[in-house]
Amino acid sequence: MNAHDVKSADVVILPDAEAVAHHVAHWLFKLALAKTDGPFSIALSGGSTPKRLFELLAQRYIASRFPWQNVHFFFGDERHVPVDDPASNYAMSHAALFEHVPVPPENVHAMPTMGTPEEDAARYERELKTFYGADTLQAGRPLFDVVLLGMGADGHTASLFPRQPVLKDMTHWVSTCVPDDAPHTRLTLTYPAIHSSRHVVFMLAGEAKADMFARVRRGDDASLPSSHVTSEGDISFVVDQAAARDVVSEDLVSRDVV
Incomplete structure (x- = not known):
């Protein structure tokens, strides 16, 4: 049975951050190859683990066989900075990936x-709607095949930060956020856009993520933005042992997401 929220999500625990990145890389490779009935769409995340x-x-090994022509890369969020700014998620992904592979x-x-x-949020929403081919998200026809997410020490994910109006935006697909505890104005996918997905995957590594992962997994704190992520498909946490430190193994449904 597919898990549609974070409390029932599947959890894969791996030795370290390198293993997390390898696991998701090979999973994405297989998933992208299997998509033959249309373009494969993925929303990328920022951060050190996604960079790897x-x-x-x-x-x-992967790039020579990856179906680049059929894959469309979107972004789950972005700092509102120039594209060559060191804080830009696009700049990081371009340097780590796009400048090295034959993606159109x-x-x-x-x-x-x-x-x-x-x-810019309105412009990106129009771009998503053009790609999707409709102005309204439709159940059973996900916008994204995969949404990759991280999680901050305050429970934010994408740029859905605590205490901000964007958390209540159930109309737009893309909105703005001005965190009160982090720099830069942000653009971010909203909860409805993330929900319109076949797979949502949280990638977490390191002891700094352990406390928040355990709290989100319990689902007992409604103030944590990550707790409200849902998918019409399935949700998985792919985490290293350090990040899983505070999660009781008996509470997990641990299996391979591949």
Whole structure:
């Protein structure tokens, strides 16, 4: 039975961050190859663990066989900074992945950051709707095949930060967020856009993630943005042993997500 929320999500525990990145890289490779009835769409995450994932996807063993022509890369969130800013998720993914592989430029959908945050969020939402072919998300026809997510020490995911109005936005697909405990105005997918997915995968590594992962997994704190992530498909946590430190193994449904 598919798990549609974080409390019932599958959990895969691996030795370390390198194993997490390898696991997800090979899973994405197999999943992308299997998609033959249309384009394969993925929303990328920022952070050190996804960066290693991107580097692995760029290695010849995978890159030479990955179906780049059929894969469309979107972004789960972005800091509203120039595309060459060190804080840019796009800049990181370009340096780690896109400049090394034969992905068509039109298949990489960076979040725009040249206008106002509100204008750019609306522009990216229009781009998603054009790709999707409809202005309304439809049950049974997910926008994304995969949404990759991380989790911050405050429980945020993508740029869905605590205490911010975006958490209540159930209309837009893309919105803005101005965190009160982190730098930069952000663009982010909203909960409805994330929900319209076949697979949501949280990638977590390190002891710094342990406490928050355990709290989100219990689902007993409604103030944590990650606790409210759902998918019309399935949700999985792929974590290393350090991040899983505070989670009781008996409470998990541990299995391979491949």
